Amino acid sequence: MDQSWVHGRLFSTEHIDGVKEFMSFIQGKFSENVEILCPCARCLNQKYLCQSLVKKHILMNGMDSSYTRWIYHGESFNFDVVKHPIDVHDNADLAGSSHGANVREDGSTDLVGSSHGENVREDDNADRLEGFLGDLHAAAEEEARRDGENEDADAEPHDKESFFKIVMKEAKRQLYPGCTKFSKFAFVVKLLHMKSLYRISNSTFSAILKLLAEAFPEHNTLPKSYNEAKNLLKELGLGYESIHVCYNNCVLFRKGYAHLDKCPVCGLSRWKDEERKKIPQKVLRHFPLVPRLKRMFATKEASEQAQWHKLKRQPSEKEMTHPADGEAWQDFDREFPDFADDARNLRLGLATDGFYPFSEKNTKYSMWPVFVVPYNLPPWACIEESNFMMALLIPRPKCPGKDFDVFLEPLVEDLLELWTGVRAYDALTRRMFKLRAAILWCIHDYPALSTLSGRTTRGYFACTHCDEHPLSYGLRSKIGYFGHFRFLPEGNPLRRNNEFAGLHExxxxxxEFSTEELLAELEKVKHVRPGKRKRSELERGRVKIWSWMVSLWKLPYWHKLKLRHNLDVMHIEKNICESLIATILNIVGKTKDTAKARLDLKDLGIKKELQFREDGDSCEMPRARYTLTNDQKKDFCEFLRELKFPDGFASNISRCLNTDGTKVQGLRTHDCHILLQRILPAAMRGILDKDIYEVIAELGRFFRELCSKTLHKDVLAELKQEIPLC
Known part of the structure; x- marks a missing residue:
């Protein structure tokens, strides 16, 4: 039997084919479930392992070169062996072989990860490992080849080891001498995952590592502390950059400000203790975006997924199942055809929201993560948490508000670099290419719209569709928005027969502002900077729609985007559902049907049946048709208590009912999602009047269609006409 592959290079075509031939020979001698001696360079025929694990070991460690007669694996003593290694210069016919290996001019061969071959099952774990490591090895070879050539003008400097080379090195490093189950890298990653999953403190984790290091055999490579474990991930490009921030959010202490001890704007110290100068006031954590986007093309499988939107997606004119089916994506492709030509160029979404890291009850401190989501992937992969890339982690006792813009500086610099293009390796074509990426839109709740856009979301110009002639109207204690009938199609009877027709001219x-008018408005506020400052005389007494010009406008393509901001539908559903239930059940402190609202009706001269009725020296607040009686409240709450859902469909909503069964409280976001779309239309039928019930049912249908996996464009057009939104 030909054993020349034993002396060849790991993961080369000859080595991969030789391992396959050896395992085929094993399967002919032993049944599938029989454990065999592992002949890899580490085990040396000293351990009995399952056949799939033996294959992995040989792929990773290579075959023991001194084991020339495979007598432990069924080979006869009289079997002829070819011992000399293969010289690729003497085998030019390899270029035309069925495995697709190509001989380069320098004599090296292109590696092919056979886990993606036509004759290999996708669920074969050994082949997946083979293909993954083969792709990384090919990437390392390609970079080594490029380093040896004359650098082009646009070539990147290679001042440190690449990600591919480091992974290959760590994948072969033993946890301790003789360990075959884990490499150092795999074991440390699993430990860090457990630390995050079970919320193990840093000191406890360091103590566990120290104990494991003592328990393991000598000369083990286990990190001695949590910081050493983090450094290992940082070498692989999985770390982050700590950037000190002014306490008032004036500047980031980086670049020209990196050496300063005081803020150049407000003069406040950078440190909590000026004498020791070790603990900064605030720290922004920046996770570099470029290396992670490059890794999306490091393996063939990931590279294929990153091009799914163009290579495998089936476009439909009437349905939307992927962001690429939307008008915003298609309009961007028309504006930038050179960007759209290469399917590897990434379209990204920017998402952010605040959360309380120390529990929901502790509201004194919040943090704001900023995530980047790649949309080139298939729909089921776009929503996987593993594909959400954290770009920034913003510290703040409260919402950063307008100061959010100063934290975006490192991310905007990454996006500017990605728009120009960075050199990356594509495992699918085994070639270097210029990787580009662009942000298509942002996703956030309504308050964060002001944070990320610079547009006011309060007062008379809070409506984002009313740049001129807004629908706002001043009431006794708040500002109301009336006249949404103006968004209805011409000829709709509600455009004339309504009580708000005379409120506006x-x-x-x-x-809305055109692009030119919008840029002119932003030009007026481009001088406004974040941080603690006094308002200028020009700002006082003037109602501004745009408060400042956010740094996202530095992106060359930002002004041409069709849809820059998206509101998170789950937040909207929660707000609507809570207000709707509180008003129908007349929950004190949460209902929208208050005494001030009834007085506003009198001031507007509408809904006389709901206005206060004078009864001598007192006034009576008449009951509204849309509120329930006590008996109806109990029936409604009993209906919710007896509801049964399929496993995983919804939580136990009955836990949100109070003891007397007349109040619903403590609803979570997904509870509101289910209630508004599915439960309320069924629960209110027969309890409320028909016209009120139909409105609730139509509202539930609107959100149900909006949240479906497949959006029908004709249905969306119909909903837009029937329910005007502002």
Missing amino acids: SNNPPS
Whole structure:
């Protein structure tokens, strides 16, 4: 039997084919479930392992070169053996072999990860490992070849080991001498995952590592502390950069400000203790985006997924199942055809929201993570948490507000670099290419719209569709928005027969700024900077729609985007559902049907049946048709208590009912999602009047269609006409 592959290079085509031939020989001698001696360079025929694990060991460690007669694996003593290694210069016919290996001019061969071959099952774990490591080995070879050539003008400097080379090195490093189950890297990653999953403190984790290091055999490579474990991940490009921030969020202490001890704007110290100068006031954690996007093309499987939107997606004119089916994506492709030509160029989404890291009850401190989501992937992969890339982790006792812009500086620099293009390796084509990426839109709740856009979301110009002639109207204690009938199609009877027709000068829909008008408005506020400052004389007494110009406008393509901001539908559903239930059940302190609301009706001269009725020296607040009686409240709550859902469909909503069964409280976001779309339309039928019930049912249908996996464009157009939103 030909054993020349034993002396060849690991993961080369000859080595991979030789391992396959050896395992085929084993399967002919032994049944599938029989454990065999492992002949790899580490085990040396000293351990009995399952056949799949033996294959992995030989792929990773190579075959023991001194084991020339495979007598432990069924080979006869009289079997002829070819011992000399193969010289690729003497085998030019390899270029035309069925395995697709190509001989380069320098004599090296292109590696092919056979886990993606036509004759190999996708669920074969050994082949997956083979293909993954083969792709990384090919990437390392390609970079080594490029380093040896004359660098082009646009070539990247290679001042440190690449990600591919480091992974290959760590994948072969033993946890301790003789360990075959784990490499150092795999074991440390699993430990760090457990630390995050079970919330193990840093000191406890370091103590566990120290105990394991003592328990393991001598000369083990286990990190001695949590910081050493983090450094290992940082070498692989999985770390982050700590950036000190001014306490008032004026500047980031980086670049020209890196050496300063005081803020150049407000003069406040950078340190909590000026004498020791060790603990900064605030720290922004920046996770570099470019290396992670490059790794999306490090393996063939990941590279194929990153091009799914163009190579495998089936476009439909009437349905939307992927962001690429939307008008915003298609409009971007028309504006930048050179970007759209290469399917590997990434379209990204930017998402952010605040959370309380120390529990929901502790609201004194919040943090704001900023995530980047790649949309080139298939729909089921876009929503996987493993594909969400944290770009920034913003510290703040409260919402950063307008100061959010100063934290975006490192991310915007990454995006500017990605728009120009960075050199990356594509395992699918085994070639270097210029990787580009662009942000298509942002996703956030309504308050964060002001944070990421710079547009006001309060007062008379809070409506994002009413840049001119807004629908706002001043009431006794708040600002109301009336006249949404103006968004209805011409000829709709509600455009004339409604009580709000006379509140505004015109019945035409409010107009929005054009791109030129918008840029002119932003030009007026481009001087406004984050941080603690005094308002200038020009700002006082003037109602501004745009408060400042966010750094996202530095992106060359930002002004041409069709849809820059998206509101998170789950937040909207929660707000609507809570307000709807509180008003129907007339929950004190949460209902929208208050005494001030009834007085506003009198001031507007509408809904006389709901206005206060004078009864001598007192006034009576008449009961509204949309509120329930006590008996109806009990029936409604009993209906919720007896509801049964399929496993995983919804949580136990009955836990949100109070003891007397007349109040619903403590609803979570997903509870509101289910209630508004599925439960309320069924629960209110027969309890409320027909016209009120139909409105609730239509509202539930609207959100149900909006949240479906497949959006029908004709249905969306119909919903837009029937339910005007502002």
